[in-house]
Amino acid sequence: MTTETIQPPRSAARARRGTNWEKWGWIYMRFSGVLLVVLIFGHLLVNLFLGQGVSAIDFAFVAGKLANPFWIVWDTLLLWLALIHGANGMRTLTNDYAHGKLRVVLLVLLAGATVVLLVLGTLVLTTFDPCIGEPTGALVEICK
Amino acid sequence: MSSQAARSGAVTAAKIRAPKRPAGTLYRGREGMWSWVLHRITGTAIFFFLLVHILDTSLIRLDPEAYNAVINTYKTPIMGLGELALVAAIGLHALNGLRIIAIDFTSWGVRHQRLMFWIAIGLWVVLMIGFAPRHLMHVFGGE
Numbered sequence: 001m002t003t004e005t006i007q008p009p010r011s012a013a014r015a016r017r018g019t020n021w022e023k024w025g026w027i028y029m030r031f032s033g034v035l036l037v038v039l040i041f042g043h044l045l046v047n048l049f050l051g052q053g054v055s056a057i058d059f060a061f062v063a064g065k066l067a068n069p070f071w072i073v074w075d076t077l078l079l080w081l082a083l084i085h086g087a088n089g090m091r092t093l094t095n096d097y098a099h100g101k102l103r104v105v106l107l108v109l110l111a112g113a114t115v116v117l118l119v120l121g122t123l124v125l126t127t128f129d130p131c132i133g134e135p136t137g138a139l140v141e142i143c144k
Numbered sequence: 145m146s147s148q149a150a151r152s153g154a155v156t157a158a159k160i161r162a163p164k165r166p167a168g169t170l171y172r173g174r175e176g177m178w179s180w181v182l183h184r185i186t187g188t189a190i191f192f193f194l195l196v197h198i199l200d201t202s203l204i205r206l207d208p209e210a211y212n213a214v215i216n217t218y219k220t221p222i223m224g225l226g227e228l229a230l231v232a233a234i235g236l237h238a239l240n241g242l243r244i245i246a247i248d249f250t251s252w253g254v255r256h257q258r259l260m261f262w263i264a265i266g267l268w269v270v271l272m273i274g275f276a277p278r279h280l281m282h283v284f285g286g287e
Contacts, residue, residue: 030248033241040234049275053282054227055219059208062201079198086191093184117198124205133208 025088032081039078060137063130072125079121087114175261179240186233193230224283228276235271239264 046065048054065071087110094106131143171177203211217223243260246253253260 030245033238033245037238037242040238044231044234048227048231048279048282053279054224055282057215057218058212059204062204062211066204082194083198086187086194089187090191093188113195117195120202121198124202128205132206136208 029085029088032085035077036081036085039074039081042074043078059133060139063128063139066125066128067130072128076122076125079125080118083114083118083121087111175258179243179261179264182236183240183244186237189233190230190237219283221283224280227283228279231275231279232268232272235268236264239268239271 047057066075090110091107094103094110098106130139135143200211200214203214218227240261243253243257243264246260247257
């Protein structure tokens with residue numbers, strides 16, 4: 001007698017409520033993924049392959065790159081796209097493999113680390129100063 | 145159920161042999177599953193490297209000598225091999241990621257997902273053959 005209209009759990013009406021964040025996360029992974037293929041392989045090509053590769057990297061090498069706004073934009077895009085892509089991937093793994101309180105703790109740690117590193121990395125890239133410390137090599141001329 | 149239907153059912157069932165070993169399915173134990181496993185493992189490894197890499201690069205804003213000291217450890221043999229593994233992981237994740245996008249957005253991709261897995265592996269091998277000798281020379285070749 002009282003068994004009447006109970007809404008099916010996966011009806012369209014239920015799914016349509018609010019923003020579908022899982023859908024946008026799914027879309028983000030694919031679009032950022034394509035961009036990251038270009039950004040990361042460019043990063044690896046310049047830093048690990050061309051010239052003397054890893055053995056040439058030091059403060060002066062990075063200062064030389066960051067003197068060009070092109071690389072500041074490149075690295076900032078890389079920072080945001082890669083870290084959010086990675087954090088969202090780790091969120092998926094956490095939801096799959098952790099349960100109860102552990103899952104909540106891990107998700108909070110993940111979100112905290114992501115926000116801190118996004119702010120830190122962005123500050124480093126936007127306030128970089130090639131003349132801190134004792135200038136060496138080509139920086140001596142620039143920092144006079 | 146009539147006895148006749150039950151008997152014909154039994155006859156049909158007898159023709160389907162039980163596999164001797166635990167058999168996979170269309171997905172389990174095949175390219176689809178293993179690409180998923182590789183994607184998760186490489187993704188996790190890359191994520192933890194990224195955390196460390198943002199922190200070590202941030203030293204560039206604080207102290208050139210501290211940055212140089214940390215980045216010099218990246219040029220040691222053990223870290224050099226670690227970088228080779230990192231590039232290998234990134235290469236697999238990137239190529240398989242493009243395969244996933246092709247599967248998700250095209251019907252062609254769904255039909256050829258298995259072929260694309262092996263194409264990704266092939267391109268990855270080519271990538272590593274191109275990168276590994278040069279990188280190992282940078283790490284082990286001295287100045």
